[in-house]
Amino acid sequence: MASDYLTFEKVTKAFGPVLVVSESTLAIARYSLVVFLGPSGCGKTTLMRMAGGLDTPTSGTIRLDGEAVAGPDRRRGMVFQSYSSFPWLTVEGNIAFGMRYRNDLNAAQRAERVNHYLKLIGLEDFAKSFPNRISGGMRQRVAIARSLAAGSDVLLMDEPFGALDALTRERLQVELRQIQAEERKTIIFVTHDVEEAVFLADRIILFSARPARVLRDINVATVLGASRTLAARESQEFFKLRNEILHLIRNEAGVVK
Amino acid sequence: MIRELFTFRGRATARTEILIGVMMAMAVLFLWEAVARAGFVAPQFLPSPSQVLVALWTMVTTQHLLWHAAISSLRVWVAFLLAAAMAIPIGILMSSYRIVGASLEPIIDFIRYLPVPALVPLSIIWFGVGEETKIFLLWLGTFFQLVLLVADDMRRVPHEYVEIAFTLGAKPRQVLTDVAFRAMGPSLVDNLRITLGWCWTYLVIAEIVAADSGLGFVIWSARRYVKTPEVMAGVVVIGLIGLLTDQILRAMHRRMFRYM
Numbered sequence: 001m002a003s004d005y006l007t008f009e010k011v012t013k014a015f016g017p018v019l020v021v022s023e024s025t026l027a028i029a030r031y032s033l034v035v036f037l038g039p040s041g042c043g044k045t046t047l048m049r050m051a052g053g054l055d056t057p058t059s060g061t062i063r064l065d066g067e068a069v070a071g072p073d074r075r076r077g078m079v080f081q082s083y084s085s086f087p088w089l090t091v092e093g094n095i096a097f098g099m100r101y102r103n104d105l106n107a108a109q110r111a112e113r114v115n116h117y118l119k120l121i122g123l124e125d126f127a128k129s130f131p132n133r134i135s136g137g138m139r140q141r142v143a144i145a146r147s148l149a150a151g152s153d154v155l156l157m158d159e160p161f162g163a164l165d166a167l168t169r170e171r172l173q174v175e176l177r178q179i180q181a182e183e184r185k186t187i188i189f190v191t192h193d194v195e196e197a198v199f200l201a202d203r204i205i206l207f208s209a210r211p212a213r214v215l216r217d218i219n220v221a222t223v224l225g226a227s228r229t230l231a232a233r234e235s236q237e238f239f240k241l242r243n244e245i246l247h248l249i250r251n252e253a254g255v256v257k
Numbered sequence: 258m259i260r261e262l263f264t265f266r267g268r269a270t271a272r273t274e275i276l277i278g279v280m281m282a283m284a285v286l287f288l289w290e291a292v293a294r295a296g297f298v299a300p301q302f303l304p305s306p307s308q309v310l311v312a313l314w315t316m317v318t319t320q321h322l323l324w325h326a327a328i329s330s331l332r333v334w335v336a337f338l339l340a341a342a343m344a345i346p347i348g349i350l351m352s353s354y355r356i357v358g359a360s361l362e363p364i365i366d367f368i369r370y371l372p373v374p375a376l377v378p379l380s381i382i383w384f385g386v387g388e389e390t391k392i393f394l395l396w397l398g399t400f401f402q403l404v405l406l407v408a409d410d411m412r413r414v415p416h417e418y419v420e421i422a423f424t425l426g427a428k429p430r431q432v433l434t435d436v437a438f439r440a441m442g443p444s445l446v447d448n449l450r451i452t453l454g455w456c457w458t459y460l461v462i463a464e465i466v467a468a469d470s471g472l473g474f475v476i477w478s479a480r481r482y483v484k485t486p487e488v489m490a491g492v493v494v495i496g497l498i499g500l501l502t503d504q505i506l507r508a509m510h511r512r513m514f515r516y517m
Contacts, residue, residue: 052420052424053423053424054420054423054424071423072420072423072424073424073426074424074425074426076424077424077425078420078421078424080417080420080421082415082417083415083417083418084417084421086418086421086436086439086440087440087516087517088439088440088442088514088516089516097425098425100425100427100435101425101426101427101428101431102426130515130516131516132516132517143421146421146425147424147425150424150425150426152424156424
């Protein structure tokens with residue numbers, strides 16, 4: 001397992017005079033789920049977007065497998081919080097769209113992959129449904145499946161469960177861990193929800209307020225292990241880690257105790 | 258159920274609403290007929306609905322009204338399709354590439370505010386009084402409005418869709434055709450429907466000033482002889498064509514964008 005699969009070398013980003021990301025250096029291991037945690041508007045999303053090639057660093061380099069990121073491509077897929085699935089395509093149409101720009105697959109392989117991912121996200125019965133007929137949680141599953149079908153090695157997820165109700169959210173968090181284990185993907189997951197971060201992450205990168213600097217690098221996998229069931233959410237270790245992180249954030253923000 | 262109709266933010270079934278609409282229209286027609294027959298107003302100012310209906314029938318049977326209606330429709334559609342065929346690609350490019358948008362927006366914004374009737378003399382100097390003038394005036398009235406509406410539809414396509422397509426390996430052209438164009442579809446068709454309605458406004462102006470055929474010509478000639486029932490019949494025909502076209506386009510919209 002290469003520990004420097006996705007690397008950020010002294011990455012800085014400024015939008016005009018506003019410094020958003022300041023000299024962030026980071027190495028992300030292949031097949032790990034890394035959560036970018038930080039206050040809203042701190043620049044963590046910008047850092048992730050640069051990994052996707054959707055924003056360009058003002059200075060510094062991002063590399064995937066040694067190769068500098070120069071723009072968006074199929075290897076790094078995005079999952080957004082809203083407008084995540086195409087409303088004019090059915091569930092299976094959305095998944096198939098992921099393979100639209102691949103010419104290494106024939107019709108039979110495409111159909112087979114659509115079925116595979118439909119099954120993976122448990123939406124076989126909704127294959128012909130349009131996104132407006134399914135729940136918000138299902139739409140996020142479709143977006144994940146579409147990226148997987150495209151053959152992304154890295155999933156970049158920008159608060160993907162932010163608009164979901166608490167129960168659906170919890171369920172999708174469990175499913176995401178399962179999907180990641182089965183499909184062997186590297187995931188960067190941006191959130192400002194501390195519990196979500198602790199439950200999902202192999203590793204949490206805690207960012208400061210803007211401009212984003214790496215405040216703390218927390219290895220969650222050694223504390224909570226690799227498999228996360230809902231029981232893990234109720235464990236002592238989970239709460240201890242959650243509280244520690246909350247304290248770190250409060251101290252950083254200068255909130256009175 | 259009746260009570261519900263008078264409740265603040267109450268609901269009604271589609272059937273009830275149609276029934277109410279038809280009843281109201283009948284009531285207005287009845288009132289109009291009654292006022293006209295009572296003789297309060299001279300018939301050359303307000304002929305009764307039944308007189309208008311009789312005039313309509315005479316015009317259809319003896320004055321080729323349907324032929325005039327067909328000519329007018331043809332002019333509207335030719336000009337509208339021409340305007341749409343130009344406005345859609347140009348509008349899309351204006352919102353996709355700043356070089357196109359920045360260079361065209363000021364010019365289009367300027368021309369858009371020129372009132373079409375003010376350009377009639379110029380148009381006659383350029384094109385004479387033939388079909389070209391009419392098509393040109395209709396095109397003028399719709400193209401410059403439509404191109405900005407299309408540009409706006411394109412601008413409102415969520416950026417997420419575009420970025421998703423890029424991270425799935427699409428090239429800019431493919432993002433434009435496979436994603437942005439699809440995403441703007443519903444609002445584009447809506448705007449086309451609205452602009453088609455404007456075409457009829459300009460048609461009447463064009464046919465009044467420079468035509469010997471079409472519904473505008475029919476209305477204007479009837480006015481010359483104070484044949485008020487015929488004037489009204491002509492207007493009614495335009496209204497009916499508009500209503501019918503709009504309903505057809507709405508039905509198409511529902512079929513095309515079932516996913517909404």
